[in-house]
């Protein structure tokens with residue numbers, strides 16, 4: 001086990017005179033001593049903020065409270081604090097109080113697509129299940145800022161039971177994504193109970209957990225937790241690193257424990273102005289992630305949640321970053337850049353264009369270096385009319401292995417068996433004029 005840094009040792013002494021270094025690695029100790037006020041913040045980092053800044057802090061935290069684990073705080077570089085990526089994600093900024101017209105408290109309409117408390121059912125075969133309203137720290141860029149500091153609570157078993165029952169009664173749900181808050185704020189017994197209940201449901205093939213613990217409180221990933229997780233495979237975990245500086249020896253150790261337990265790991269980053277809106281930073285991040293067996297999964301465009309305007313970048317910045325990754329580095333180190341559609345349309349992938357032009361038998365493409373090339377398409381291709389009678393098809397799909405699903409969206413327009421020729425948004429004035 002790596003020794004604590006000097007800053008961490010000083011912090012332990014200030015927080016708790018009697019404490020020895022081992023408390024630092026006790027996740028509950030970290031939570032108990034989460035930093036929520038300015039005096040403690042200044043004392044622990046040995047810095048002083050101006051009166052103006054103190055005033056700002058008071059105003060912002062009335063609306064959006066602060067809470068940071070001592071561990072995550074110890075990563076702040078006090079020499080250059082105001083440019084520090086950890087500081088920016090942890091410490092309130094005055095601009096959180098500016099509310100722009102386009103901003104919403106629930107931009108993704110998660111509450112509208114909620115059949116029962118805690119569940120958002122947006123996509124056909126998977127649901128989001130919020131099992132905790134608490135986090136070990138409050139990220140300033142949280143998309144669910146509307147809930148932060150509301151009432152810190154973990155729903156009890158009767159509330160969670162409703163979500164579990166919904167999933168049980170909805171056989172198309174094959175993937176359950178536990179999120180929150182942070183599901184690892186649940187203690188091991190409660191987590192064990194939720195996972196066992198979900199694991200019992202035959203149609204649930206995969207359980208996913210979204211957690212920021214490896215980043216902000218890596219000591220939560222302890223042997224007790226691993227023992228619980230190992231009981232309910234397959235569990236996939238997505239974590240949330242935004243900057244290479246967040247990958248420390250402690251977080252590496254947490255990732256190693258999870259990977260050694262056979263849990264596939266992914267990472268979801270948010271593109272944040274002043275934190276990681278730079279191709280070199282993102283490349284360093286994805287390289288460090290894959291070196292620690294974490295597959296970059298999504299890069300999110302910052303949502304239109306209230307108080308995030310200072311974190312937002314133009315979409316072009318995300319495309320520029322994707323341009324710098326695709327082809328330039330390992331395919332599995334490249335995340336998918338997505339915009340989560342305001343209003344609840346779900347995640348929409350956005351990439352640079354590689355298809356330059358097209359004729360009846362050739363496509364023109366460009367590669368990452370700017371080489372323009374052609375791909376000659378086959379002269380003869382017998383399209384196989386698909387009427388969805390897979391049993392009669394020459395392609396041998398074993399029907400018992402295939403899940404039945406309806407064609408929707410563009411897939412429906414492309415299909416042979418469906419006669420739909422256009423998708424028309426409902427309830428627009430053009431539509432109303434028709435009837």
Ligand SMILES: *Cc1c(COP(=O)(O)O)cnc(C)c1O
Pocket residue numbers: 120121122123126127128177347
């Ligand atoms: C992101 C999300 C999911 C999971 O989407 P994937 O693309 O499968 O990772 C599911 N439900 C909701 C509401 C989501 O926002």
